[in-house]
Amino acid sequence: MPGKLYYPQCTVFIVKGKTVSGNTFGNIFRITTFGESHGPALGVIIDGCPAGLLLDENVIQKELDRRRPGEPGNPAATPRFEPDKAEILSGVFNGTTTGTPIAILIKNTSQHSKDYTDISEKFRPGHADFSYFEKYGLRDYRGGGRSSGRETAARVAAGAVAKAFLREKGIFIKAWTEEAAGIKCGTYDESEIDNNSMKAPDKEAAGRMLESIDKLRMDGDSAGGIVAARIHGKIPAGLGEPVFDKLDALLGQAVLSIGAVKGIEFGAGFETARMKGSESNDPLSTGSEGEILFGKNNAGGILGGISSGAEIRFRVAVKPVPSIRKVQKTINTAKKEAEIAVHGRHDVCLCPRIVPVVEAMAALVITDLYLRNLASRI
Amino acid sequence: MPGKLYYPQCTVFIVKGKTVSGNTFGNIFRITTFGESHGPALGVIIDGCPAGLLLDENVIQKELDRRRPGEPGNPAATPRFEPDKAEILSGVFNGTTTGTPIAILIKNTSQHSKDYTDISEKFRPGHADFSYFEKYGLRDYRGGGRSSGRETAARVAAGAVAKAFLREKGIFIKAWTEEAAGIKCGTYDESEIDNNSMKAPDKEAAGRMLESIDKLRMDGDSAGGIVAARIHGKIPAGLGEPVFDKLDALLGQAVLSIGAVKGIEFGAGFETARMKGSESNDPLSTGSEGEILFGKNNAGGILGGISSGAEIRFRVAVKPVPSIRKVQKTINTAKKEAEIAVHGRHDVCLCPRIVPVVEAMAALVITDLYLRNLASRI
Amino acid sequence: MPGKLYYPQCTVFIVKGKTVSGNTFGNIFRITTFGESHGPALGVIIDGCPAGLLLDENVIQKELDRRRPGEPGNPAATPRFEPDKAEILSGVFNGTTTGTPIAILIKNTSQHSKDYTDISEKFRPGHADFSYFEKYGLRDYRGGGRSSGRETAARVAAGAVAKAFLREKGIFIKAWTEEAAGIKCGTYDESEIDNNSMKAPDKEAAGRMLESIDKLRMDGDSAGGIVAARIHGKIPAGLGEPVFDKLDALLGQAVLSIGAVKGIEFGAGFETARMKGSESNDPLSTGSEGEILFGKNNAGGILGGISSGAEIRFRVAVKPVPSIRKVQKTINTAKKEAEIAVHGRHDVCLCPRIVPVVEAMAALVITDLYLRNLASRI
C-alpha cells in the first residue's frame, strides 16, 4: 500500500502561531509535563497524588537511572551522557506526600546542538521531523523539542511516584525486552532483567541480541523489537471503566504515546483472531483454598475493559531507530529529492530505553484507575 | 502464563454505591453517551460540532443501519431485530448544525430479557460479567447495561456526524473485515465491502468465511478475526499532538474501547519489530507534479504521532464471541465450580458489526484532532 | 463610566462556522445540557451520579413545576404555558440510580415563534441579542437558542437529582426572593416561600411586591430584586478545594451563569469591606454538648474557600427584565439608530423564576464537592 502525500490541502495549517497541546495525562492522578530537550530544564507536575505516601528523590532517581543510556558496555545505546537528576520542588514534606501538587524538576546540562546541524535541511525518513515541519511550519533542529525522547524522562519521574503508590497496595509492574533484532527470549528470569543492558529476562538471549546489534551498528543500520509487560501482585478485579475508559483503552493510549511504538496487544492479542471461542475463553475454577483461578490467560487479565484479577499482560511492537548511517532517499525542506546519511551517536535498538517508560505509563494508568474506583464509593 | 485471581484484596470495591464513569470522549468535538440496552432509550450528546454542517437524520440512520445485525442470509450475525431509529433533538435547524449541542436519541423497542435468565447465576468465561460483578457487586442480568454491544449504536450515531464533517473536508474512513475464522481476504474491492454480510472486500473470501462461520455455529462455537481500516483522501499532514495525544495513541484508545478488541497495530505494526531501520523507514521522493511521495507506508501514515499526509492504516484483532453453546467450565456467583452452555441467539463472529464502530471511533478522533489544529491558530 | 463600543476590531469573529461551547458543568457529578427553546426537546445528561439513590420522575417534576411561570394570579410572571414534563431515559432501574449516565428529556410543546418577529431587526437594550449577534454573526429570532431562560429547565432537572442526593445526606438548600421592586422581606417564614408566587418568605411583603410589579407591568416597565439562599442541615466542614475550586468560587461561577444575575456575595459580603477585622471575624466557642459554635456568620459558612460547617449563605443581585414595552433608544442590525418597544408576554421580575435555578446550581456545586471529598480518601 504505497502512500501518496496529499500535500496541497495541508496549507491550511501553515500559519504562524500554534500551540503544542496534549501535555496532560490522567484524570484523578493527573500529570502535566513540560520542557524541551535543549532548554534549561524539563519536568512534571503531578496533581492528585494522595497524601501520606512515603516519597523522596531517591525513589525517583532510581527509575530515572534505569532509562539512562550509555552504561559502559551497552552497545544498544548511545554513549551520550545525560545525568538526569530529579529535584522535588513541592508536595512532599518530611519524606511524605502532602496531597498538594508534586513538582519534579530535571535540569538539562549538556545543551550542545552541533550534532544536528548537518541534517537541518533534509527530512530523515521514518522520523518525526517531516510531520512536525508540516504541522508547525518550522523545525527545532536542536533535537526535537517536545518530540524528543528526552521528554520521557518526565514521564519516568511521574511513573516512579505512581509505582511507589502501587507498591504500597501490593501491585507491581515489570516490563522487559522480549525480542530484539530478531532474537527472542526463551526463558523468563525476572532478576536478570536489570542485569543486562538489553533489559532482557534471558541472559543468553541478551548476549546474542547485543552481538546482532553491534553488527547492525557497524553496518549503519538499526533494529526493532518487542517489549512485554506484566502487572501482578494484588491486582484487584474492577480496574477500568466500562465505556471509553476501559483498562485496555487507556493502557493503549498510554503506551502508544511513546515514540517508536507501532502496536499493542493484550493477552493472546492478535492470536485470538484465529482462535475459536472454545479456545480463546479462559475457564474459571476454584483452588484448594477457595481462591478463584483462571485456567489460562488469553484475556491478559482484562474482560470487558475491566481487570479480572488475573495478571495483566501486554506486548508492544517497537520499530527500528529511524536515524541510521546508511544512505537513504529523502527530500529536503525545499521539497527537492536528496540523499541522507544520519551521523552522530544514536541508539541502535530502542527496546531497553522503552522498558522503563512502558512501566511508567502503565503505572500512571493503573494508579489513576485505582483512585477512580475509590472515588466512586459513597 | 496461567493467571491466579487475587480475590481477597478486591473486597475493598464491594461497596454499595458506585458510578460508571468514562462516558465522555474527545476534547473539542466531545461526545457523551448514555443508555442501557434494556432501558427506554440510548443516545449521545455531541458538544463542539461546528455550525454550518449539513445534517439530517438520514445521514445518521444510514450508518446505524450498517451496524444492524440480522440481515437475511447473514449467518455471522444474530437474527434479533433492533430497528435503531435516530432522532435529532437539538443542535440542527433547517438541516444545518447550529453549533449548539446535538442530542441524538435511539429508542429501545424490544426490551424482553428472558433469554438471559438461565445464565444469571454463572459467569460466562471470556465475558465481562465476571469483572463487572467484581467491580460493581451486582450483575445486570438483562443484557449488560453499559457493557452491552448496543451502547456502540450511540457511538455510530456520533461517528456519522463526524464522518459528515470529514467528508466536507475530503477525508474518508473505510474499515472492513480482513480475516475471519482463519480465512483471509486476497483482494481489495472497496465497493464489495457493503455488499456482503461479512463486510469483506473480497467476495469469494466472504463466501468461505460465511461457510466456516455456519459450521462453527452448528458446533456451538465462535470465531475471531481481523478488522482493518484506512483513512484517506485529503488527509492533512499535522493531525495529532506530540506528547500524550499522539494520533496513534488516541486512535488506540478509541479502538481498544470497543468490546472484543484485543490489539491494534499501525502500518506494518508488529512486523516492524523484526525489520532493520533501512527496511522499516519509508523513503520520501517527489512526483511528476512536485507532490511528495512515500515509497511505501510501513508507518501507516503516522510519524512521531502526527499524520504525515500518507494514508493512515491500522489493523485490529477481534477475539471470538465468548458466548458459545459448547459446554465450558466456570464458577457461579457463590464461587462454586459449575458448567455452562450459553444458549440464545448470539453472533458467531463480531467483525462485521465492529466494522462501522471502528469507522465511527476513527472519525471521532480525526475530527477532534482536525478541530484542535484549527484551534491552535492565532 | 459611559462605554464606547470598540466595534471594528471584533470583525475577526464574524466568520461563518462556530460552536456554542461550555455546556458541561461539574467535575465528578458532571452535567451536560442540550436543547433550544424552539427545537423538539431539551434535556441533560448527568454523568457521575452514584448508584443506589432513590429517584423517579416525580422528584424531578416537582422541581420543574416550581420554576414554571404563569400560575394563576401571579402578575410577576408571563402567562405562557410551558408544561415541562420530565422523562428519565437511562441510569435508573426500579426507582434507583444505577451509576450509569442519567439522561433526562423535556419535550418542547409550544414552538410558535410569531411573538418575536417584530423585534427581529432591532437589538433590545440590556438583552443578549446584541452580544450574540456580534459573536455568532446571526440571530436566533425564535427565542434565544441556548441563551433562552428555558435552558434553565435542564439545570433544574439535574439539580433535582443533586438535591435528592443531598437530602439523603441531611443537607438542604433553600433560596427565596428577599427583595423585589424595592420591597424587602422583613420576616423569614420558610414554609411561606412556596406559598406565594413571589417565592418570598414574608407573606405581607410578597403582597406588596406583587402590587408594585402589577403597576410596573401597566407602565410597560420591569423590576429587579435580590435572591438569597441558605445551605443548611448536616453540612460537613471541608467542602471546597483550596486553590481555584474554592466553594465560593464554584458557587460564584454556578450562580453568575444564570441569566440576569449581576452580582453575588457570601455572608456579610460587601458589608465586610467596611468592617474592621475585630467586627468581621466570627468568634468560635463550644456549646453545652461540646458542639462547636460560631458567634455570628459574617463568613457565610466559608473560610478560605472551604465550608466551616456553619450555614452557607449567599445573596444574588437580579437585574430587571430587559424586555419592556416602554419605548427605548437602540440600533438595528444595519447599525442605524432606531426606537424599540418590546411587546409580547414577558416576566416583569425574574426573582421567583430564578429561585429554583439558584437552588439547582447550588445543589450541583455542593454535590460535586461532596463527591470530590469522598474521592480524595484512600
Place this chain on the structure above:
Amino acid sequence: MPGKLYYPQCTVFIVKGKTVSGNTFGNIFRITTFGESHGPALGVIIDGCPAGLLLDENVIQKELDRRRPGEPGNPAATPRFEPDKAEILSGVFNGTTTGTPIAILIKNTSQHSKDYTDISEKFRPGHADFSYFEKYGLRDYRGGGRSSGRETAARVAAGAVAKAFLREKGIFIKAWTEEAAGIKCGTYDESEIDNNSMKAPDKEAAGRMLESIDKLRMDGDSAGGIVAARIHGKIPAGLGEPVFDKLDALLGQAVLSIGAVKGIEFGAGFETARMKGSESNDPLSTGSEGEILFGKNNAGGILGGISSGAEIRFRVAVKPVPSIRKVQKTINTAKKEAEIAVHGRHDVCLCPRIVPVVEAMAALVITDLYLRNLASRI
C-alpha cells in the same frame, strides 16, 4: 443568622490520606500551579499559550514586583522580605514563546516558620485554619501550605503572560483600590495607581487610607475594602460562552478564588436590583464615525454572559485581614474555649496586594475566552 457548627457528621472526612485538588484553571490557556509557601519553590505551568508571543523574564518580574509587600513607607503591608524571582524553564526560545508548555519557577528563600508557633494550637477566627483542619485533619502550622497568599505569586506570573498576549491584541486590564478602611476614592487618575502603596487612583484618598490603616495597626485591628477593575481597549464583542462558561461566571470563579474576597458585582451590580428596566438597560446609539455607543454601562460590558464590546467593569469586596493582635474568643484544637491574639507581621488591609492578583485572574479568563473564540472558527 448565628451559625451552629454541625460537627459530628463531618467525621467522615477525618481519614488519613487526601489530595488537595483543583490546582488547574482554564480551558485552552490552562494553568496548573504548585508549591507551598515554605517548600523549596512554587511555580506554574501554562499549557496552551500560542507560539510567537514575545516573552522574557522581565515581563513576569515586573508583575511579581507589583504584588510584593513591604515597600518602604507602606503601612498597609507587612515588612517581610520576599524577593520573588521568576525563572522561565521551558516554552520560550530566543525571547519568543514556542507553543510548548511554559514552566515558571519562583524559588522560596526565607523559610523560617517561627512566627507561627504560638498559634499552632488555636484556631484564628475568620482564618482558613479551622476549615482546613476539619477537611484535612492536620494543620500546616508553617504558614498555610496551598492556602497561603503566597500561592498567588504563581497566578501573577501566569497572568503576566496572559497580559502580554492581550497587550498584543490591544486589550488592557487595570485594577485598583477603590475603597479601604471606609475611605473611598473620589477621582480616577490611572497613572497614580502604581504611585502609592494603596494602589489607589486618588492620591489624596490614598493618603487618608494609609493614616486610617496606621491607626488600625496600632489598635491591633485590620480593615477591609473594595477593589475595582476595568478591562478596556480593543475588547471584542463576543467573549464568553452562552451557558455555564459565561464571561461573568468565569470572572466570578476566577476572582472569588482569591482569598479574602467575599463578593463580586458587574457593572451597576447590586444597584440594578433596585432599578426599573427602563433605568437599568443601556441604550444603544451610533457615533459620528458610525461606531456603536452605549449611553451608559450598567451592564459592565456584559450582556447574556458575552462581552458587548463596551468596557468590562467589576467590583470586588475584600474582607479585613483576619489575623489581628486584638484578643478574640476562639477554641483550640482540643475543642476547648480559648483566647487568641495573633502576633507577628501581618498586612492590615489586603487591597493593594489583591490588585495585581485580580488583574492576573481577569487576564487568564479573557485570554482563555479569546482563544476559545478563535478555536470555534472553521
